[in-house]
Amino acid sequence: MTGAAPVAVVAENWVARFYGSTIGRKIVMAVTGIVLVGFITIHMTGNLLVHRGAEAMNHYAAFLKGNAPLLWGTRIVVLLATILHIHSALTLTRRAATARPDRYVRLAPQVATWSSRLMRAGGVLLAVFLVFHILHFTTGTVLPSQFVEGEVYQNVVRSFSITWVAAFYLISMLALSMHLHHGVWSLFQTLGANHPHLEGGRKRLAWLLSIAIPIGFASVPLAIIAGMVR
Amino acid sequence: MRITLKVWRQSGPHATGRFETYQADQVSPDMSFLEMMDVVNEDLIGKGKEPIAFDHDCREGICGMCSMVINGMPHGPHRATTTCQLHMRSFKDGDRVTVEPFRARAFPVLRDLAVDRSSLDRVMQAGGFIGVATGNAPEANAAPIAKDAVDRAMDAAQCIGCGACVAACPNASAMLFTAAKVSHLGLLPQGQPERYRRVLGMVGQMDIEGFGGCTNFGECQEACPKEIGVWTIARLNGDFLKGSLTARGDKRGGGDAA
Numbered sequence A: 001m002t003g004a005a006p007v008a009v010v011a012e013n014w015v016a017r018f019y020g021s022t023i024g025r026k027i028v029m030a031v032t033g034i035v036l037v038g039f040i041t042i043h044m045t046g047n048l049l050v051h052r053g054a055e056a057m058n059h060y061a062a063f064l065k066g067n068a069p070l071l072w073g074t075r076i077v078v079l080l081a082t083i084l085h086i087h088s089a090l091t092l093t094r095r096a097a098t099a100r101p102d103r104y105v106r107l108a109p110q111v112a113t114w115s116s117r118l119m120r121a122g123g124v125l126l127a128v129f130l131v132f133h134i135l136h137f138t139t140g141t142v143l144p145s146q147f148v149e150g151e152v153y154q155n156v157v158r159s160f161s162i163t164w165v166a167a168f169y170l171i172s173m174l175a176l177s178m179h180l181h182h183g184v185w186s187l188f189q190t191l192g193a194n195h196p197h198l199e200g201g202r203k204r205l206a207w208l209l210s211i212a213i214p215i216g217f218a219s220v221p222l223a224i225i226a227g228m229v230r
Numbered sequence B: 001m002r003i004t005l006k007v008w009r010q011s012g013p014h015a016t017g018r019f020e021t022y023q024a025d026q027v028s029p030d031m032s033f034l035e036m037m038d039v040v041n042e043d044l045i046g047k048g049k050e051p052i053a054f055d056h057d058c059r060e061g062i063c064g065m066c067s068m069v070i071n072g073m074p075h076g077p078h079r080a081t082t083t084c085q086l087h088m089r090s091f092k093d094g095d096r097v098t099v100e101p102f103r104a105r106a107f108p109v110l111r112d113l114a115v116d117r118s119s120l121d122r123v124m125q126a127g128g129f130i131g132v133a134t135g136n137a138p139e140a141n142a143a144p145i146a147k148d149a150v151d152r153a154m155d156a157a158q159c160i161g162c163g164a165c166v167a168a169c170p171n172a173s174a175m176l177f178t179a180a181k182v183s184h185l186g187l188l189p190q191g192q193p194e195r196y197r198r199v200l201g202m203v204g205q206m207d208i209e210g211f212g213g214c215t216n217f218g219e220c221q222e223a224c225p226k227e228i229g230v231w232t233i234a235r236l237n238g239d240f241l242k243g244s245l246t247a248r249g250d251k252r253g254g255g256d257a258a
C-alpha cells in the first residue's frame, strides 16, 4: 500500500472540520443558495411594481430606505451568503481542476445538462453582473448621468433605454435562469432530501423558479424597450 | 471486423505518455473487448514489441479491475457493463476506438492503461467496515430489517469498486463510490454503531486522497456498470450533515477541501 495513511486529518474544531470538507462546502453552497433564492424572489416581486408606475415603485423604495434595520439586516445577510457561496464555489472549482491533472483527449458527457455544465461560467457572469448592478442602481457610480438618488423608477427607465445596459441585464437573467435550473435541483441532493416523494417535485420546482424569477426581472427592461413603461 | 485502436502508452508512473495506433484485423463480434486486446497483444509480442498493460481479473463483471475509458466512456458505450463484459458487436466494422486509462490525481497511471486505485481502498479503511462478534454466524433471521432498507442496501452493495464513477466525473470525484459503501452499510442494523463515524472518516479520507467534489452532474450514475444511483449521494450528504452536527468524540474527517 502506498500513499496517505488511512486516518484522516485531525481538526479540533467541528466548524473547521465541516467547512474543510468538500461536502461541508457543498452544504454551505446549498444553504446560502436558499438564502439567495429567497432574496431574489422578494427583490423580483418588488421590481414588478415598475409596471404599476412611478409612484408605486418610488414609494416602495422609500419605505425600504426608511427602514434601516430591515434594509441593513437584509444587506448583511445577503452579502454574507454571497461571500460564502462564492468562496465555496471557487475553492471547490480549484480542487476539481487539480483532481484531474492529465486530461482525457476525449471524455464524452452522457447525461450532464447544459445548466450543470455552465454553473461555473454562469456563476462568474452573475458575480460580474452583481458588482455592476450595485454600482449602477444602488450607488450610481457607473452611468452617474442617469442616476438621481431616490428616483428609482426614473433611474430604471433611463438606464434601460440604453441598449447595452438592457442587453447585459437580459443576458445575465439568462445566466440566472440556468444557474437556478441546476442549483435548485442540486441543493436538494446536497442536503440529502431525496425521498421518492420529492422525486418529481424538486425538478419541477427548479424549472418553475428558473423560469419565473428571471422572467419577472426581465419584464422590466422588456417593458421599457417595448415602450409600455416610460 | 477491422478496428483501428488508438491506445494510451506510458512506460511507467513518471514517464510521459502518448497515443499509439494499432490495427486489429481479425476481430470477431463475439469477442469481449479484453479478448480483442489480447489478440492485439499477441500480435505485439510476436513482433517483439511491448504488449499493452491493462488490468483485468475475473472477466465476468464482478471484480472491478478492467478499468479503461473507451471512446470517452469508462467501460465503453454499453450501459451497465464492465469492459470485460463489453463485446465487439457494440462496435462497427472500420470503427476507430480510443482507449485511455482512468484519469484522476488519485488514480496515478502505473503503466499504459493500468492505474493505481488503492486510494479507494484507503477510503474503505477509513470506515467501510462494521464491528461483529467473532464465533458462530448469528441466526440469519434474528435481526428484523425493513424490506425497503434491504433493497436499497443491496442495490448499493452492488458496487465493485471499479472507479468508473471517478473516471466519468468531470470533477474526478469519488462520491458515488463512497456513497455506495456508506449506504450499503448504513442502511442495515449491523452498520448502525459506526454509522456517523464511518461517514466522517470515509469522506475525510476521500478528500485527503485528492478527489474532486461533487457538483451533481450525474455522469457517475450513467457510467456505473452496476447502475448505482445518485440517491446514495444524497443519502451520504444527509448522513454527513447529521454526523457533523451530532457525532461525539471522533476527530477524523475533513480539513482538506481547499
Ligand code: FES
Pocket (backbone or CB within 6 Å): B055, B056, B057, B058, B059, B060, B061, B062, B063, B064, B065, B066, B082, B083, B084, B085
Ligand atoms: S475483469 Fe473483473 S470486472 Fe472486468
